[in-house]
Amino acid sequence: MNNAPAIFLGVFLVFASAWLGLIFAPYAQLSGLAPVVPAEGGDAYPRPLGGLAAQGRVIYRVNGCIYCHSQQIRSERFGTDIARGWGPRRTVARDYIYDSPHLLGSMRTGPDLANIGARQPSAQWHHRHLFNPTWTSPGSIMSPFSFLYETRKIVGQKSVDALPIPKGYPLADGYEIVPSDHAKALVAYLQALDHTTPLPEAEEQ
């Protein structure tokens, strides 16, 4: 009486059903979502990321920003995301149709970033913040990303994108701190994070 195959099949099938329910069903429901063109004309939304921003998304991913930042705005009736000014509306499935891997996040050691591009458009602010978060946000416990920046000797003119250095920071005379390509891409991505365009299905009665 070797019923091993029967057991195996049973376990297999139980598993398969939840797979259908939890994976296939949402997929069937959501995979048809397409960008919408606003009634008053203008660009379709959402749009795929541009080249530099897409590279920046990789930097965001491999440096683990998701372990401290979410990218999802919850409904007015669930938490205070909207009241905190993190976004004008809740985010919905359509907002993410181009995202892979998804970066929804599960932790808010830092604020939600779904709309950081709209909230903080300044590249220089982002560079100073990333280089040393306490320069812009005293007391911040965000990790510094100074390794994305180069300290180098000024040759001729000071670079246009050199970071303004706060008083007291130990930087030798004749040196400047400039963003690396990675830092520039990352900031381009942050600036592109903007889910403020109204969507009909995001409206709440």
Next chain:
Amino acid sequence: MSLVTRPPDRRVSIDASTRLPVLVFFTSAVFWLVTGSFLAILASIKMHTPGFLASTSWLTFGRVRPAHLNAVAYGWASMAGIGVLLWLMARLSRAELRYPWLLAVAGGIWNVGILLGIVGILSGQSSGIEWLEFPPYVPPILVAAYAIVGVWAVVTFRDRREKHVYVSQWYLFGAIFWFPWLYTVTNLLMVYQPITGVTQASVNWWYGHNALGLWFTPIGLAAAYYLIPKVIGRPIHSYYLSILGFWALALFYNWNGAHHLIGGPVPAWLVTVSSVASGMMIIPVGAVAINHHMTMWGYFHVLKYSPTLRFIVFGSMCYTAVSLQGMSQSFRTLNQVTHFTHYTVAHAHLGLYGFFSMVMFGCIYYIMPRLTGWEWASSRMIKIHFWTTALGIGSYWTILTWGGLMQGIELNDSDLPFMTIMKRTIPYLWSRTFSGVLMTTGHLVFAALFAMNLLHLGERRTEPTLLGDNDDNVATESAQAPPVLGSSH
């Protein structure tokens, strides 16, 4: 009743057949446990002192944290789990493992995968998918290693001499079949042929949650269902409940994952279904809780003597606690507060550490002497191990649960600036580092003890393996010593 119906060394020879692979898996597991603990402390320090070792990209928080998770989940917990699985499967089937060296090779391959994965994450190639951060070249390596393990477990089962399929075996089969499904399907859908957007998030949490509930949990429960009765010498309280619990777990657990997305941009029905299924978890959890408690009833004093029992019963209690907590977290009212906070972190550690890791420690204490033929060198060290880890996880959970609740309540008060809330979490983060140091101390002691056992260090013991009060009818497992039969009971 005849005294001996089969050669008394049968069990010993079955145990011996598992020696090589199980030792390979255990030794690697202990190595990854220690590595993972140091990564944990590093990550924890960085949360309150962000400037600590911050100038290299390899050691930035966002890389160290997933390196920690993967080292402990796939290195420590999975390897210890596989070791226990192989040993248990052989014992319960009453059949020797065939070609054990091949399984040792599987252990080697698995280690290569983990090593490449951790280095990959630290060097900036993380996939960015929680619970699956290993770069894309790692999963095939792990799958290859796992295939050997899975096939071997099945082969051993087919060789079985024991007619009855004990409840632990059901759980082991669950783990054996669910894990490859979960792991390959998720990798396919998220890494190799990625779907996009929130469907991916749903797959992600289906995996993340099931890895805990359908891979680690069944192995942990299988071990508890075997070792609790075995150590105290009393059959489990209600076999019926145990089988019921298994089926209820198989039915409901699978549907739970999406409750990680409550409030998120996913279809409402998905989250509702998940929350309902989470509520149904009361059946399997209740079955296990009642069963383990009732089996122990009247035998709690054995906790004083048996390291195995003490770790496993501690873990088993954490299982009940973490499951009830998880159910409560899937209710919207509580979730609204605790989502995105340290509360969830505390919950995850209660599951993977308080429950699973503690059960694994208990198993290793039971299994190792039977494989190495060498007793644990020092009961004082075992005691240190137990108390540091038990107090460590206890304080960790308490601190972060409370801190997370506060954080969540404050986040839901939109008049309170974010920076204020963030600063108020810092004392909790410091306490977390303290708890982490406590647990790591325990791990170092455990690792030393483990190495001493493996290398036969310390004094050779001629006494029977076990002790307790001498009037207790404890017996030795050693091949030479004649079996001591239970007296009046």
Next chain:
Amino acid sequence: MTLTEIIWMACAFIFGGTAVWGLSWSVRAGQLDDLNGAATSIFDDDEPVGLRTDGFPTGQVEKFR
């Protein structure tokens, strides 16, 4: 009926059907016939019910209290 609903139904059938089937196998195979005996299947003459199989090690170490 929408596609989703059909899938739902299918799931429910597979889901419930499998559970019933799996349990019925256990019954047919006699796995659930003797639950008391089943619980003792991990014991044998060598390590019978009533025999404790673990404790703190002896040797140079003091007794655990």
